[in-house]
Amino acid sequence: MNKIAKTIALGAVLSSSAMAEGWEQSIDLGATVSKGNSDSILVSAGYTGTKKTESDEYGINALYTYGEEDSNATIHEFLGAGYVNRLYSERSYAGARLDVRSDGLAEIDYRVGLTAVAGHYFVKNEKTYFALEGGPGFTVDQVGGISDEYLSLYVGQKFEHKLDDKTRIFETFGITAPFDDLEDHSIVFELGLETFLSDSLALKVILQDKYEAEPAEGSDNNDFKLVTSISYKF
Numbered sequence: 001m002n003k004i005a006k007t008i009a010l011g012a013v014l015s016s017s018a019m020a021e022g023w024e025q026s027i028d029l030g031a032t033v034s035k036g037n038s039d040s041i042l043v044s045a046g047y048t049g050t051k052k053t054e055s056d057e058y059g060i061n062a063l064y065t066y067g068e069e070d071s072n073a074t075i076h077e078f079l080g081a082g083y084v085n086r087l088y089s090e091r092s093y094a095g096a097r098l099d100v101r102s103d104g105l106a107e108i109d110y111r112v113g114l115t116a117v118a119g120h121y122f123v124k125n126e127k128t129y130f131a132l133e134g135g136p137g138f139t140v141d142q143v144g145g146i147s148d149e150y151l152s153l154y155v156g157q158k159f160e161h162k163l164d165d166k167t168r169i170f171e172t173f174g175i176t177a178p179f180d181d182l183e184d185h186s187i188v189f190e191l192g193l194e195t196f197l198s199d200s201l202a203l204k205v206i207l208q209d210k211y212e213a214e215p216a217e218g219s220d221n222n223d224f225k226l227v228t229s230i231s232y233k234f
Contacts, residue, residue, distance in 0.1 A: 025049040028063075028204055030229030042067035042075065044227050057085040057093065063206075065227065075225065076104035079188070079210075083117070091121040093133075097154075099176070101188075106223060107216035111141035111186075113176060115154045128161045139176065144216030150178040167195040187211040194231065202231040 028046035046063040060082045067075035078101065085095035094117065101111040119133025134155040141148055156174035163169065170192045177185035192206040210223040 022053070023049050023051045023058075024233070026202070026231045026233045028229040028231045030227055040067070040069040040074075044229055046229065048231075055087050057083070057087070057095070059083050063227070065225065073104065077106075077223075078102045079208075085117070085119070091124055092119070093121075094118045099174075103210075103223070106210075106212065106219045107144045109142040109145075111139065111143070113137050113139035113152055113154070115152070115176075117154070117156075119156075126162075128159075130157075130159045132157050136179070137176075139178075144219075150180070152176055153179055153182070167193070169193050184214045186213065200233045202233065204229050204231045 026048045028044070028048070030044040031042065042065070044063065044065045047060065048062075049058075049060040051058040060080075062078070062080035064078045065075050066077075067073070080100040081097060083095060083097040085093040087093045097115050097117050099111075099113045099115070101108060115135050115137030117133050117135040119131050121129055121131045123130040132155075134153070137152045137154050139150055139152040154174065154176045156172070158170075158172045160168060160170040170190075172190045173187070174189075175185055175187045177183075187210065189209045189211075190206055192204060194202050194204045196202045206227045206229075208225050208227065212219070212221055212223075215221055
């Protein structure tokens, strides 16, 4: 199964698992096409699902991005995450998260990490939340054609603030590293703005940066992109 097929299959599994009562879900679609001195295309497709109860939190987030210029691929990436948290107080929680990444140009054929997480909301109200979390995990990956598996350490942070009834800003940060080589870490950072255009449609802009301390040979440390899409809520 090639990487595109794996990506589509994983996205389908994530989406189907979220089709349950009480979930807030959205599908994001974006595209940019240019013709002239250079021919380029950038397309993105994403899915987000969240569910919160008095005692539990669930979340799924997946984004696939593909771009090419003059028939040469410039972006070919899937980034996904899912979590289940149990609140054992109003602001503290424990749970598990699954992170998945595939990036053809960075030579990350796959990276899958399962982590046990403990976290705390330092701010939590109707408009704003800010939380820190972290814990040990197990990661398998194949980078630059070399397969590996290792115990890992994850530290993350998440933030959201509603500017008004229609607009919110959100941000996440996560750093993961092998227990026995913390310098070989990877970072995923996202900063986004979402504003509703109607009851079911929203404009979403996401600034995303991924950093590899020890990238595959010939790849850069940083991978930065700005994704604009229309989000359908259901």
